[in-house]
Amino acid sequence: MYLSKYLILTLLSVVCLSRGVFGNAGFMKPIPRVGCKELDQRGCKIRTPCHNLNPVSGDVNPINIDSIYEYAIYQLDAKANETSVNTYTIQFFKDQENTGFQLLTFNQNDMNSNNSFYAVKMDPIKLNAKLMDNLEFDRDGYVFGTLELTFDARSGGGDVYYSCANVRFQNKTAAAKSKGQKIKVESTLTLTDGKGNQRGDIESDGKATELIVPDLISHEAKVDSEDIKAQDDEDIAAEDGENNENNNEDEEGSKGKSSSSSLAIPTIIASSFITLASLLIKF
Incomplete structure (x- = not known):
């Protein structure tokens, strides 16, 4: 009898701990390797860095370095409380290299809702002098690599979560073969300070809107x-x-x-x- 009670309590503890550990966030745009969305949450629960030294292959997300880019993030579990200072970071890893170049870092601030969707605007890649100095475009004018989103929720009692997308930087927009997919976000965030290596804050416009997520294209296209x-x-x-x-x-x-x-x-x-x-x- 007592054994059964202890067993039940143990199972409940495991479930609660699992709920506390798993959770959290991932890319919706660019399209990640493992999906993170309402109906497919596998990619929201990755707790190890997902960039690696394997060459980027298969389909990729085309990103024009001359244009403003909007990321889209799905936050499954905010892990936010009154004292938490959770952060988001986006880095670029060149193909088969292990050194990341920081593109954005920002505080979670008022992004404290579970099951929430956000867009984050980023200046054109070409304005990031440090990154551009380290990019070598191939003869076709492309650079392949991985964009990695890191959600550090340890301040709110969570863990560190990762989401990765295969990308191709280019200075032209690929010939559109389809209209892509529409997704809805609850707010668009703009970084107010802290560009480069400093931590920044974000301003939210609080306006629901739709984003177009371009389809993946062939690596060789x-x-x-x-x-x-x-x-x-x-x-x-x-x-x-x-x-x-x-x-x-x-x-x-x-x-x-x-x-x-x-x-x-x-x-x-x-x-x-x-x-x-x-x-x-x-x-």
Whole structure:
């Protein structure tokens, strides 16, 4: 009897501890390796760094270094209390390298709701001088790597949680093959200070909005070739249209000439008959 009670209490403790440990947050944009969203929470519970020395392969998230980028974060369990100072950090790890370059670090502040969705705006990558000095673009103009989100919830009684996404930095926007996916966020956050290596605070606009999450693209997809192909297709279509118009005009012209020739022959014959008849009458 007592054993059963102790067993039940032990199981309850394990469940409670598990609930306290698991939880927390992950990327929604860029699309992570392991999903973190309401219906797929596996990627919200990763408690070990997910960047590694393996080469990035398969599909990737294209990110234009010249444009402002908006991350989207799903916070499953805020782990927030009156004294907590939980933090979020986003780093970039170059392909097959173990040194991270910090892009954003900010305090959780009033992001204290469970099951909540946030967008975080980041300045264009090209404005991060330290990172750009360490990037070597390949002959196609790409840099592959991993974006890693770290949610440090230890201050609120949680753990450290990670979320990773395979990315490709580029200075062009890939030719769109689809419209991507729409997701809803409850607020958009803007970093007010602490760019670079300092910790910053965020301001929330408190406005619900929708974001577009571009679809993953093939690791080998060439932006230039896709753009050229698309342009070529447009040019070919335009040329075909012009040729068709010219052909139609030629056909109409030919028909007109044929009709004129056809009418001219009977007219000549009729004139000849009239002339001959006139001569016969005179004689």
